[in-house]
Amino acid sequence: MKLRHRSILLPAAVAALLGNAEQPAQAQNLFQMLFGGGIQQRQSREDYRGRHQRYEQRSTRQPAVRPAARPSVKSAPITKISAPSYHQYKADPLVKVSFRELIERPRNVSFEPTLNASGFGEAVGGLEGFDLAAEKEIAKAIEDYYGEHPDFIWVTGYNANARSVEAMRVLGAAGTYGLDPAQYTVTPPPAGFDLSNMPARNRELIRFEMALSARVLRYVRDAFAGRVNPNRISGYYDFPEKPLDLAAVLATLSRSQDARSYLESRHPQNDRYQALVAELEVLRASAENDIVVDAGLLLKPGGSSPELPKMLKLFAREADDAFRTEYADLLALNVDSHTYADDLVPLVKAAQKSKGLSADGVIGPRTVAAFAGMSKADRIQKVETALEQLRWHPSDLGSPRVFVNQPAFTATYNDHGVDQLSMRVVVGKVSNQTSFFFDEIEQIDYNPYWGVPQSIIVNEMLPRLREDPGYLDRSGYEVTDSKGRRIASSSINWWQYGSKVPFSVRQTPSEANALGELKILFPNKHAIYMHDTPSKSLFDKDVRAFSHGCVRLHDPRGMAAAVLGTSVDHVAEKISQGHSTEKVGRKIPVYVAYFTAWPDQAGKVEYFSDIYERDDRLSKALEAVAEVRSASG
Structure with a gap:
C-alpha cells in the first residue's frame, strides 16, 4: 500500500525557516512571512521522486487565507516555554565525623605498650573532642568502616606506615590530574615521640588515621566521579549518579600493598583522559606563546587594530x-x-x-x-575543565561509540580505538542549547516524521495559529489529540491555549521535512537526536550553532551505516522504500558532549571556543566546592 499525503513540498530554504530547528526566528513574523497570504508551491526535483517512489506527491494551490475571527471569550495569554537555566552552584556543606559510637564501644584492650600490637583500642580515646569535617557520605563511610573494623590502616606500631607514605604522595601529586592538592592535605605525625607520654602519641596516631582516611576517600571520590554534581549546574546537564562504596574503598586499601596503583586506578581509564593528563604536564612545563593576540579580536576590511x-x-x-x-x-x-x-x-x-x-x-x-592559539593559562584551564568533565562519564567510553563534541561542531564514530568516521554537525543556538549527556543508540528512522516539540508549538506556532488556524492542515503537518485521533488544525480554537497545548503536531515525511532523510534515535528526556537536514549550507559555516537543540549531521547516511554496521547502499535502499524503522542490533553509546579541549585519536589536544560559556560556569562551581572545603579545614 502506497503512503499518500498532501504535504506541500517547500524548498529547503523555506523549510529551514518553518520548523526546522535550525534558524532563530520571531514566531509572528516568521509564520506571517511563510503563510500570511497563502502558499503556492510545486515539487520540481525529479530525483526526489526517484528516491521516494512510494510517495505520491501532489502540487497544490491554496487560496489566500483570511485571518481567523478572534473568539468573543477571553483568550489565554501565551506563556512561552523557557529553556533550561543555569544556577548558582551550591556545594554541600561538610559534616562532623561522629566517633561517639567507636569511643563508647566496650573493648578488651591491653594497655601495656608494645610495638607489635596495633594499639588501635588504646588510641581510640584520643578521638574525644576531635573535630574532623568531611563530606556527608565520606563521614558515614568512616563511621561504618571503623565500627566494623576497629584497626589501623595507615599506622603500624607507633608511626605512619609505608602505605600511608605512598597515599600521601599520591594526594600531594593531585595536580597531575588537574585536582587541587590543598584539598587533600594531611599532616603526618612527627617521626620522633616521647615514650613516657604514650597517650599523647596515641592521640596523634588515631587522629592522623582518621584524617588520612577522610582525605583519601575525598580523593577517590573526586577522581572517580568529579568534584561537582553537574546536574546542579543547569538543566542542560544530565548525568547519572556514579555509585561508589567508600567503606569498601577503605577495606581494599587496608589489604593493599600498593596504595599508589589503587588510588591512581580510580581515575578514568581511557586514552582520552590520559592524553589530557599528558597535555597538562606539557603545558605546565612550556613557555607562554611568543605572539599573544587578543582572543576577542574582530577586524573587518577598512578597520584598524594594533593586533x-x-x-x-x-x-x-x-x-x-x-x-x-x-x-x-x-x-x-x-x-x-x-x-x-x-x-x-x-x-x-x-x-x-x-x-x-x-x-x-x-x-x-x-x-x-x-x-x-590560546594563552598558556587559558589552555591549562580548558584541560583541567575537560578532565573534570570526563570524570562524569564512564571510565571505559566503549567501542564502538559515537562522540559529538559541541564546541568542535563534530560527530565521530570510533571503533576499536580508531576514529572511523568524522563529520561536521550543527548544534543548538545559545538560546536553545544542546544538552550535555550520554545515552545509547537504539534505532534509525528513514523518511521520518518530525514530532514538533511543545516549546516550538507554543513559542513559535501558536501566535500564527491564532491568526490562521488551518495553516498546519495545508503545510504537511498532522494534529492529533491525547488519544491519537487526527484533528483538523482549522477546527481548533487556538485562542484558548496559552502555555500547554493539548495536541501533538508532527510534520509528515517529505523533502521539506525538518529531519530530512533519516534520524538516529537514542530516546532521552531532552528529545535530542541526530538527523539529516534540508539546509546543507549551514555546514559551510565555521560556527554552527543554529538548531533548537538537536544534532544535525553533514553525512547522515554515513553515520547511519556506521552504527548499523552496514553499507551506505543499504541505507540508501531503505530511504528509497519510504518511511520505516530499523533497530540497531548492538550496544553503541553516544556522547552528546561539551569539551573545549579534546584529544584526537593520536593524543593531540585541540582547543575550541566556549560557545555556551559552560567552562566559566564550571569554574565557578569548582570555586564554590573549594571554598566549602577550605573553610572546614
Whole structure:
C-alpha cells in the first residue's frame, strides 16, 4: 500500500525557516512571512521522486487565507516555554565525623605498650573532642568502616606506615590530574615521640588515621566521579549518579600493598583522559606563546587594530612556502600597519583557507584561535575543565561509540580505538542549547516524521495559529489529540491555549521535512537526536550553532551505516522504500558532549571556543566546592 499525503513540498530554504530547528526566528513574523497570504508551491526535483517512489506527491494551490475571527471569550495569554537555566552552584556543606559510637564501644584492650600490637583500642580515646569535617557520605563511610573494623590502616606500631607514605604522595601529586592538592592535605605525625607520654602519641596516631582516611576517600571520590554534581549546574546537564562504596574503598586499601596503583586506578581509564593528563604536564612545563593576540579580536576590511601586525606575522609563520612567496611583498609592506587595507583581504582569505576556515576575510576569534592559539593559562584551564568533565562519564567510553563534541561542531564514530568516521554537525543556538549527556543508540528512522516539540508549538506556532488556524492542515503537518485521533488544525480554537497545548503536531515525511532523510534515535528526556537536514549550507559555516537543540549531521547516511554496521547502499535502499524503522542490533553509546579541549585519536589536544560559556560556569562551581572545603579545614 502506497503512503499518500498532501504535504506541500517547500524548498529547503523555506523549510529551514518553518520548523526546522535550525534558524532563530520571531514566531509572528516568521509564520506571517511563510503563510500570511497563502502558499503556492510545486515539487520540481525529479530525483526526489526517484528516491521516494512510494510517495505520491501532489502540487497544490491554496487560496489566500483570511485571518481567523478572534473568539468573543477571553483568550489565554501565551506563556512561552523557557529553556533550561543555569544556577548558582551550591556545594554541600561538610559534616562532623561522629566517633561517639567507636569511643563508647566496650573493648578488651591491653594497655601495656608494645610495638607489635596495633594499639588501635588504646588510641581510640584520643578521638574525644576531635573535630574532623568531611563530606556527608565520606563521614558515614568512616563511621561504618571503623565500627566494623576497629584497626589501623595507615599506622603500624607507633608511626605512619609505608602505605600511608605512598597515599600521601599520591594526594600531594593531585595536580597531575588537574585536582587541587590543598584539598587533600594531611599532616603526618612527627617521626620522633616521647615514650613516657604514650597517650599523647596515641592521640596523634588515631587522629592522623582518621584524617588520612577522610582525605583519601575525598580523593577517590573526586577522581572517580568529579568534584561537582553537574546536574546542579543547569538543566542542560544530565548525568547519572556514579555509585561508589567508600567503606569498601577503605577495606581494599587496608589489604593493599600498593596504595599508589589503587588510588591512581580510580581515575578514568581511557586514552582520552590520559592524553589530557599528558597535555597538562606539557603545558605546565612550556613557555607562554611568543605572539599573544587578543582572543576577542574582530577586524573587518577598512578597520584598524594594533593586533593586525601580530596576525600578519602569524600568517607568514603558519602558512606554507607558496603563501609566503606570493604575499612576501605585501607582508613586508604592512609589517607595522594597524590598518586593514583592502589589498590585504586576499592575503587574509588565503591564510584562512589554509586552516580550513571560511575564507570570509574577517579576522575574528576563530581566525585568531587557529593561528595564535590560546594563552598558556587559558589552555591549562580548558584541560583541567575537560578532565573534570570526563570524570562524569564512564571510565571505559566503549567501542564502538559515537562522540559529538559541541564546541568542535563534530560527530565521530570510533571503533576499536580508531576514529572511523568524522563529520561536521550543527548544534543548538545559545538560546536553545544542546544538552550535555550520554545515552545509547537504539534505532534509525528513514523518511521520518518530525514530532514538533511543545516549546516550538507554543513559542513559535501558536501566535500564527491564532491568526490562521488551518495553516498546519495545508503545510504537511498532522494534529492529533491525547488519544491519537487526527484533528483538523482549522477546527481548533487556538485562542484558548496559552502555555500547554493539548495536541501533538508532527510534520509528515517529505523533502521539506525538518529531519530530512533519516534520524538516529537514542530516546532521552531532552528529545535530542541526530538527523539529516534540508539546509546543507549551514555546514559551510565555521560556527554552527543554529538548531533548537538537536544534532544535525553533514553525512547522515554515513553515520547511519556506521552504527548499523552496514553499507551506505543499504541505507540508501531503505530511504528509497519510504518511511520505516530499523533497530540497531548492538550496544553503541553516544556522547552528546561539551569539551573545549579534546584529544584526537593520536593524543593531540585541540582547543575550541566556549560557545555556551559552560567552562566559566564550571569554574565557578569548582570555586564554590573549594571554598566549602577550605573553610572546614
